[in-house]
Amino acid sequence: MWKPILSAPFGRNLELAVFDEDGEHALVFPCIRGTEGWKNAATGARIDIRPTHWREWAPERVAAGKSDALSDHP
Numbered sequence: 001m002w003k004p005i006l007s008a009p010f011g012r013n014l015e016l017a018v019f020d021e022d023g024e025h026a027l028v029f030p031c032i033r034g035t036e037g038w039k040n041a042a043t044g045a046r047i048d049i050r051p052t053h054w055r056e057w058a059p060e061r062v063a064a065g066k067s068d069a070l071s072d073h074p
Contacts, residue, residue, distance in 0.1 A: 002053040013041045013057035030057040
């Protein structure tokens with residue numbers, strides 16, 4: 001279940017949802033919240049995004065092609 005971004009924990013692999021010109025969708029790579037912003041969990045590179053929701057990273061969900069399903073958020 002998607003949770004509001006303000007409740008995202010620090011230092012854990014998370015799946016993020018963002019809103020952009022194409023609408024709302026989930027990122028296909030895990031991200032980590034740090035004190036200076038968000039980083040790609042695989043590369044450590046800082047990413048410039050403004051996510052709206054988060055949930056625990058589940059690689060099997062992304063591999064199954066369900067990463068863009070946001071219908072279960074409040």
